Amino acid sequence: MGFGRIAVALAVTAALTACASVVEGEPKGERPDPSKVAGLEISNGPSGPKAGVPDADLSVENGDGGEMDRLAINTLADVQEFWKGEFPNSFPGKTFEPVKRVISYDSNGKGVEVCKLNTTGIANAFYCALDDSITWDRGELLPMLKDSFGPMAVVTVLAHEMGHAVQYKLGPASNIGANTPSIVKEQQADCYTGVFMRWIAENKSKHFELSTGEGLNQVLQTMFFIRDSAGTSFEKQGAHGSAFDRVSAFQFGFTRGAARCAEINEAEIAKRITERPFDLSDTDQGQGRGNAKIDEDKYLRALEESLRDAYKTSGAAFPAFDKAGIKPCADAQTTSPASYCPAVNQLQLDLPSLVKIGTPPKRGSKGGIGDFAAFAVIASRFSLSIQHATGFKLDDDAAGQRTACLTGAWAGLTNRPDAAAGLRLSPGDLDEAVAELLADDSLIAADVNGKAVPSGFARVEAFGDGFFRGLSFCVKKYSV
Missing domain, CATH: 1.10.390 (Neutral Protease; domain 2)
Known part of the structure; x- marks a missing residue:
């Protein structure tokens, strides 16, 4: 992600139900079935x-x-x-x-x-x-x-x-x-x-x-592979x-x-379209242009500020950030590399693991993804705190999709030009989100216990819904 230009929020009501702009059409009152892909049963044959x-x-x-x-x-x-x-x-x-x-x-x-x-x-x-x-x-x-x-x-x-x-x-x-x-x-x-x-x-x-499970995931991974280079x-x-x-x-x-x-x-x-060239603020800090160092305090502070700004009218008490690692939670299973514990309203971070995810792989090698993947994982756990405060269950059938959608909505807010100083999207950031969403252990589209939406297609679709349509759309579409 870039630093120093954008961290905007749309106002949302206490229950996150205000009107939002829509690109592909309003939800029709029925939440998509997480066991299906665009109406087709998920299959892994x-x-x-x-x-x-x-x-x-x-x-x-x-x-x-x-x-x-x-x-x-x-x-x-x-x-x-x-x-x-x-x-x-x-x-x-x-x-x-x-x-x-x-x-x-x-x-x-x-x-x-x-x-x-x-x-x-x-x-x-x-x-x-x-x-x-x-x-x-x-x-x-x-x-x-x-x-x-x-x-x-x-x-x-x-x-x-x-x-x-x-x-x-x-x-x-x-x-x-x-x-x-x-x-x-x-x-x-x-x-x-x-x-x-x-x-x-x-x-x-x-x-x-x-198959609409692994098979369709491989098709989407092919689309990821043949993308244009960032910038x-x-x-x-x-x-x-x-x-x-x-x-x-x-x-x-x-x-x-x-x-x-x-x-x-x-x-x-x-x-x-989201593809755009790098600008002067997208500097290389040793991890490629547009990639921040996940464990630097200034970026974590900017991320927290960005998330608080996004949900500032929700009425929720924002979670405390604990950077000392993942600890047992009384009312939820822990997740890595970031975890939300409702009992104490705390967002816990495993910084070494986040750094691994947030460090782009070197050419020809396997490894992490990029900074936005790590930031979006944290944002997904933060959104659970808002859902908890506004009365949503954190482990129902809709939780994973709703979490992905809210994370996408936050990403969309960081992409607006009329913004205060803070984090902003850099070229390639959304591709990093796609990579994480298509991974078997995706956390961006998972509930509080780490149970991910079973279809990579549905994960990316929910994230895109939020990015293009906003916070309130997520609540309308992905509610039980």
């Missing part, structure tokens, strides 16, 4: 190619008939079957025509000429409108995706490229023209990917299956979006369908 299903009969140029090409061909066969049926449903009067060419190459071998470029040494997958083709690298890109995130990662990337074909074929019906910025096209393609992935999750695909401007030609932006667009498609994707335009991007 297999994800990937279905056993015993013959490969699709699809002609591919320059293929080698190997595993990666078969995976790609089956993906394109299914995604084109999907869009053939979806076009008349979502875009009346429109008919989907399959792409004219599908091309495979090995970036380690002899290049091929596609879309006015030679593929030698290019590990990529792409759609080309010049000849209506989809091309993939079977030598480096697809194996890396499969090895890192499973076979559905390959399906995800190729479905995204087919999303660009969908845009091209729809044209004005998808709000796409010759001068449309790349970020709009990429957000739409991510959204169209989400629509197709729901079709697979509903077991309608011939060649693939997708990229969404106005840059070729910008795809931060992980938070990309996952948000994917979720729009998964939950609301193809027509929602076509609504994404420049006006929406200007209001919603």
